[in-house]
Every structure is written in structure tokens, then in C-alpha cells.
Amino acid sequence: MHNEQLAAVFKALSHPIRMDILDFLKDGPKTTGDVNDNVQDVSRYAVMKHLTVLEEANLILIRRQGRARLNYINVLPLQQAYERWVSQYQHSTAKSAIALKRFIEGGEENMTEQGLQHDSFQLEQEFEINSTPAKVYTALTEDIGKWWAYRLCGEGSTMTLTPEVGGTFIEKGQHGAAALWGTVYFVKDNEEIRLQGLLGMTGAVNSAYTFKLEPKGNHTVLKLSHHAVGLLDPEWGRMHDEGWKELLGQFLKDYVETGKQPEIN
Template identity: 70%
Template sequence: MNEQGLTHGAFQIEKEVTIHASPQKVFEALTRDIGQWWAYRLCGEGSRMTMDPHPGGKFLEEGIKGANALWGTVQYVKENEEIRLNGLLGMIGAVNSAYAFKLEPKGDATVLKLTHQAVGLIDPEWEKMHAEGWEELLGDFLKNYLEHGKRPEIE
């Protein structure tokens, strides 16, 4: 363990959320509208979240006081079906983190399947924190945004 409390390790998180919206609407929310429901922030109140859904595109937070954060870089996109990114998602140090969203139509709904893998110097709490964070982001904030037009309070 180093002085930051990080140890060599890995984790994998998988989540499924059924959202009563078309794959196209879910994809638009994951990309174009991400700032409307992604409530977590690294750069403080008033920051702006954007995602450019093309390989090499950035999932970026731009703060109003000069702080900016790269949440991920887009690796693969198949419009309305899948998007894969690499990015730290709030972790620090020597860690590789990859996450993907797959969209599968199910009647008038979409099953959103998340996979998030991280390996490197890991804080033992990160797996639990990210699992809970994904549950809140996708199962609460994104779902409520798409199904009820409700936007979360930004942290």
C-alpha cells in the first residue's frame, strides 16, 4: 500500500437498468444531454458536462473557476446501440478504467447494460463507491430524466 492508500488491484461492475424510452432517446441522453442528468462534479458548482460521441471524443467537465476534468475518452460508438470510453471517473493515480453502455430494445423500453472495469493502483473503497454511483446515476438520475423529465440536483 502506498501513502495514498492505493494497492494493486482490479474491479468489475455490471449493471442493468430498464428505461421506458427508445434506444435513440437513451443514447441522446448518454451523449448530447449528459449534463442534464449526470449530477456528479469534480470542478464545482456551475460546471458544464459534455460528450462528443465520436472515437477520440471527450467526456468533459468544464468548470467556471478554471478547473476542468476529462471524465473519459470515447473509444467506440455504434449510434443508438453502444458507446465505450476510457477514463478515470474520479479515481486518481496509475489506474486504467474502461466503461461501456450497451442499449438493447425491449418492447417500448431499453435495457441499458453498463460494464465498468478498472485495474491498477486502486483504493479499496472505489469499487463500492463506483457501484453505488452507477446505481444512482443510471437507475435514478438517468431513468428519472428520461421517464419523467426530472433533473437531479447537481453536486
């Protein structure tokens, strides 16, 4: 990261309203109208100026859907600033993201060769499960290894999710193999869990997913929200859409309602 880029990041972070905007965007992409409504006692013109400063610092990415402008948080500049000023140690995923960014800075042609492009996807799904929110929450946390059939560390690996801020959703296999599926950044027992994690994606990607549980008579409505932004393979959105439907709509639902466990891949 050049000094000019670093200065732009620090400038963007120097105002409390811009910090509030980034905090607001951590939960997922928001329209400019949503951002304006969330900021108190500030004109829409002032909010637009703050968003422009954040965009110039590359801390937010813009995607238009029809007439709406969606604002996505981009954490990569923060990771770079952390690496430059705070610690010489960095999580391997963040390092690979920064290395990939440096590699493709030569131009759009290199990105095409790698099959990646600046893009985003937003997935919203709902599943009705014949059980209480408490039992579904237990399956999502204590019992996640019994129905989460996708594995990265091979046969016989174990999976655990610690439902506390900073807790990990981690897989451990044989011979020291391990994979981090997510890190918890918000939790409310029996109601909601929010995590950040690549879920099999690699490189310069910011990915976050949320499970919300709402009672509906004798049932529970499980709402999934998953958004990702960065250098994406065009197939990742479709693959995750299909994967969540199988994991939550089939494997989790069957496990909670009947105790059936899927074959682990």
C-alpha cells in the same frame, strides 16, 4: 523505465498475435479460454506462451477467480514507452500515474501507507428504461449535463460528451477549471458507447466503461460494464458500484422517463 523493461515491452509488441490479444483485452478482462477462442489457428499452448510474454512485460495483469484466470490489459508500460520515445509531453493523468509508480517502487510497505494496492474490479449492471434506445442514447450524449449530477469543477459547471472516436466527456467550470471524465474509443449510434476514464480515481489506474442499449418491447435495457485495474483504494469498487446505480438507475431513468433533473452536486 529501464532499458531492460523497455526491451521487454517492444519484444511483446513485436508479434501480431500478442498485439491482437491486447486489442481483444481493451474491451475488458477475459479468461484465458476466451483469449484462446479469439485467436485463430493457434494452439492453446502457443496462446499461453504469448500470454506469458505479455505478463513478463507487465502489459497484462492476472487475477484468479476460482478456477478461472482473468487477463487484464495494463496500459502503464505503454504510457512509459510513449513518454520515453515519442513525446516529451504527456497528459497530466499519465504523468501522475508514472510518478506514483516510481514513488512506490520501494516496496509493498509504501503502497500500504498510501492506502493503495494492486487490485481490480469489474462492475456489471442493467437498468430498464421506459423509452426507446434512440432517446436514451440522446440523453447519454447530447443531454448528459442535465442528469449527470456528480461534478468535479464546482457549481455551475457544464458537461459535454462528443460521441465519436477520440471525442471527450469533459466538464468545464469557472476560472478555467476543467475535468476529463472519459475519452471515447468506440461508438455505434443508438447502440453502444465505450470510454476510457478515471471517473474520480487517481494514480496508476486503467479504467474503462461501456454503455450498451438493447430494445426490449417498449423499453430499453441499458447495460453498464466498468472495469478498472491498477493501484486501487479498496473502497473505489464499492463507491463506483453505488454511484452508477444512482446515476443510471435513478437520475438518467427519471430524466428520460419524466424529464426530471436531479440537484447538481
